[in-house]
Each structure stands twice: as structure tokens, then as C-alpha cells.
Amino acid sequence: MSVDQLSAPLSKEQAYALVDAVMERDDLALTASAHENEETGEWFFEATCDSPPDVDAFVELAKQVLGGAVDFSVDAIDPEINWVAKSLEGLAPVIAGGFYVYGSHESAPVPEGLTPIKIDAAQAFGTGHHETTTGCLEAIEMLLNHTTPKAMIDIGTGTGVLAIALAKRVGGKVLATDIDPVAVTTTIENAQENGVGENIDVVEATGLDHAEITARAPYDLIVANILAGPLTELAPGMGGIAQSGGTAILSGILNTQANGVIAAYEAAGFRLAEHLVRKDWSTLVLQRR
Structure with a gap:
């Protein structure tokens, strides 16, 4: 299967908002995530898509969710790379109230006193x-x-x-x-x-x-x-x-x-x-x- 990676530099909040919006749909991406560059501190939105991705649809969705145009870049993914694992790297656990929401890729133990909820990125809203x-x-x-x-x-x-x-x-x-x-x-x-x-x-x-x-x-x-x-x-x-x-x-x-x-x-x-x-x-x- 040929897959591409579509990405754009955004703020952390924008990146996560766009991830949730993309994953609410079943026609845009195989998976999406937000990543931080540890060296520069810059955040990126990334989506893994069947090749070629519908860039115009991503641009329109970004306008709806973020209120402005986003310039996406598209790169082919090396078929030797495990793109599923890579796409999950940026989905860090979330602590909200007394709840701990995490994906199955997370290996750290659940913090004491929190109620764990395992939610993987999927074709529905709510990571x-x-x-x-x-x-x-x-x-x-x-x-x-x-x-x-x-x-x-x-x-x-x-x-x-x-x-x-x-x-x-x-x-x-x-x-x-x-x-x-x-x-x-x-x-x-x-x-x-x-x-x-x-x-x-x-x-x-x-x-x-x-x-x-x-x-x-x-x-x-x-x-x-x-x-x-x-x-x-x-x-x-x-x-x-x-x-x-x-x-x-x-x-x-x-x-x-x-x-x-x-x-x-x-x-x-x-x-x-x-x-x-x-x-x-x-x-x-x-x-x-």
C-alpha cells in the first residue's frame, strides 16, 4: 500500500484540534497525530493518508476548525517505516479531572489515584x-x-x-x-x-x-x-x-x-x-x- 504523510507546523492547541477534527471523519486519513520537535519546541500536525491525500479537503477542514488557511506539505512514506507506530508517538496521555486518557502504545504506568481510560485514535471524535x-x-x-x-x-x-x-x-x-x-x-x-x-x-x-x-x-x-x-x-x-x-x-x-x-x-x-x-x-x- 502506498501512503503519504501530510504535515503542517501549528501551535500545540491547533495541532490537537485538527487531529480530533480529522479523526472525526473516515475519508481523510488513516491516522493523525500532533508532534513536538524536541530540539526546537515547534509543534506539527501530521496525518498518514492513502496516496495521494486530498489536500484541498484538509485545507477546507483547517479553515473550519482553526479559522484560517494552513499550508500543508506532502511527503511519501518509506514503506519500510512502521507508520502506524510513528503516528502514535505524539499522542501523549491526557489527565483531566480524575481521569487518565491514554492509547495502547503508552507504556508508562497509570498514575496513582486516577481512573484510566484507554482510547486509541480511531474513526470517531474523542482522543x-x-x-x-x-x-x-x-x-x-x-x-x-x-x-x-x-x-x-x-x-x-x-x-x-x-x-x-x-x-x-x-x-x-x-x-x-x-x-x-x-x-x-x-x-x-x-x-x-x-x-x-x-x-x-x-x-x-x-x-x-x-x-x-x-x-x-x-x-x-x-x-x-x-x-x-x-x-x-x-x-x-x-x-x-x-x-x-x-x-x-x-x-x-x-x-x-x-x-x-x-x-x-x-x-x-x-x-x-x-x-x-x-x-x-x-x-x-x-x-x-
Whole structure:
């Protein structure tokens, strides 16, 4: 198989944001990662692709995610190089709240006192590196310090990282949903890999449109790390499935979009309890009145 490496110098935050965006799709790259040059301290985005890569699609995605044009370079990969191992080198473990998110390539022991979650880069969103994921994990940790939810749903689960976090810390059942069948399969596999396959039920659903979602309502914890537009559209439905006094943890929201999302959820019967800001991204913790 002929493969190419597409790369661009970016900031650390930009590189990881673009990695997550690329891995959310199944048509651009075999895998993607962020790397730091230990000598210069410069960060790079790298993607391994079938040859030739769709450079125009990468440029368009970079504009959407980073807000500007990126000049990518393309190099052929030596067939003797283990490009899978190479692509994983930059995916360092992530500590967020009380959780430790790592890939199977990581050989260091899990730090004491943290809940481990093994997530490999896959064709679904959520390796743990993006501020939206870390914000959600931190919000979950804050919530679990003073309450134990019983009816939980993760909407737009991606790799299942948030559902797995809840299943590991709370136990019980978590309903995980996603519009993408690849994400559904990935979540099932990751839940089994993390020993919580029996705790997580996964369904393919568009938004809240699934009989299983309705049947299990009301929920005392809703988590949704998607995008501001869909979150705003889902606000009335979220109010309908949330238990009185229940919590919604929402992310995938740029700081500039936060007030609009907050207003939509206040109109749906929620009040803002916490607003976490991680660089350009907001995570909202809302309570159903």
C-alpha cells in the first residue's frame, strides 16, 4: 500500500484540534497525530493518508476548525517505516479531572489515584486531547464529588470516552448515542476494551430521535460534546428528557457561542451552574429547574 504523510507546523492547541477534527471523519486519513520537535519546541500536525491525500479537503477542514488557511506539505512514506507506530508517538496521555486518557502504545504506568481510560485514535471524535473533551471530564469530576447520577445519557458519544468515564466511576447503565455508525461501533469496542461493555448501551440516533432515548427518560445526567448549533436546536428536547434538578454538561462550544447556547437552555428550563473556559472553548454545566 502506498501512503503519504501530510504535515503542517501549528501551535500545540491547533495541532490537537485538527487531529480530533480529522479523526472525526473516515475519508481523510488513516491516522493523525500532533508532534513536538524536541530540539526546537515547534509543534506539527501530521496525518498518514492513502496516496495521494486530498489536500484541498484538509485545507477546507483547517479553515473550519482553526479559522484560517494552513499550508500543508506532502511527503511519501518509506514503506519500510512502521507508520502506524510513528503516528502514535505524539499522542501523549491526557489527565483531566480524575481521569487518565491514554492509547495502547503508552507504556508508562497509570498514575496513582486516577481512573484510566484507554482510547486509541480511531474513526470517531474523542482522543481526549481537545479542550471540549477535557472540559467535559473536568465537569464530570466536579459533579461526581457531590452527587451520584443514576440515569445517564451521552449524546454524540464519538469514541465513547465520556460514557466510559461515567461507567467506570459511577457504575450502573449509561446510554450512549451517535448519528455516525462508525462511532457506534468504536464506542462498543472501546467500552469492552475498558471493561465496561456491560454498562454501556449504544444506539445510532439523530439527536434525540430514538425510542430508547425516550424510554429511559428522565435523565439526571445528560452529557453532550457536539457543536453549538445542534446543541441549541436540541435545547427544548433536552428540557423534555431531563429530570427536575438534573444536570446537563455541554461542550463543543466556542467561547463566542456560549451566551447563545446558555440562552437557549434557560428558555428550555435550565439554569447555568458552571461555565468552564479552556482556551477558545466553553463547557457548560446546567441544572434543570
